[in-house]
Amino acid sequence: MTDPFEARFDRLILLVGRLNYMWTNTESLLIHLIAGLTGTSKDVAVIIFLxxxxxxxxxxxxxxxxxxxxxxxxxxxxxxxxxxxxxxxSGIRNKYNHCIYSFDPESGNPKTILMRIADRKTDIKLGREDTVDDNALLQIEAVVDQLSAANRDIWKLIRQLGFPV
Incomplete structure (x- = not known):
């Protein structure tokens, strides 16, 4: 039987995977906007995008x-x-892609450790930690749903404007 902490981590990893898939798929629609706005082919827009x-x-x-x-x-x-x-x-996507994961030793909850240096006036701060609780998981799910809706809406706009597909 799966440990509840392991199940929470599995859910997190699956959600981050969905988030990455939806983000990449949706961001790639910028290719069609670049092509339409510059009057180039989709192939040229791919080169610009990459x-x-x-x-x-x-x-x-x-x-x-x-x-x-x-x-x-x-x-x-x-x-x-x-x-x-x-x-x-992009903020949520960046948070979960530019971090490392650890586990809270007391609760077993997954934690994110931000892989960024925060420069302060007289010092630096490393590795802000956040617990991935049920609210955080719901937030990721909401962003995945919002990305899905954005994807559909951008495709609709691309077609309305007659941009290259």
């Missing part, structure tokens, strides 16, 4: 292309709405 090695850089590019002078508001505004939505959702 050359930019962070989500933030990809979102920045799409937003800047959408804001270019002469871009109609009916194209610009929905694109900006979707890129801002993705940027907001």
């Amino acid at each position: 050359t930019l090695n962070t989500t933030r850089a990809r979102i920045d590019l799409v937003e800047r292309l959408a804001k270019m002078e002469g871009r109609p508001a009916q194209v610009r505004d929905p694109i900006l709405e979707h890129t801002q939505r993705l940027a907001k959702l």
Whole structure:
């Protein structure tokens, strides 16, 4: 029989896997926005997308292309709405992808240890720890659901705008 702590960790790993899958799948839709906004083929847009090695850089590019002078508001505004939505959702994804996992010795709950240095005025702080409790798991599930909805909405926009698919 599976230990309850092991079951919680298994649930966490499955959710992080779903989060990664949904994130990657949804972020890749930026390729179609790049192609449409630049008037290039999807293949050229793939090269541009892969050359930019962070989500933030990809979102920045799409937003800047959408804001270019002469871009109609009916194209610009929905694109900006979707890129801002993705940027907001990226926080949870980053948290669970840029950490290591450990277990609380008393409760057995999984914990995340952030793999980032926080520079302070006179010192640094390493490895902020957060317990992955039921609320955290529900939060990941909610983000996966929101990414799924964002994916559908961005596909709808791509088709409405007639961008390359």
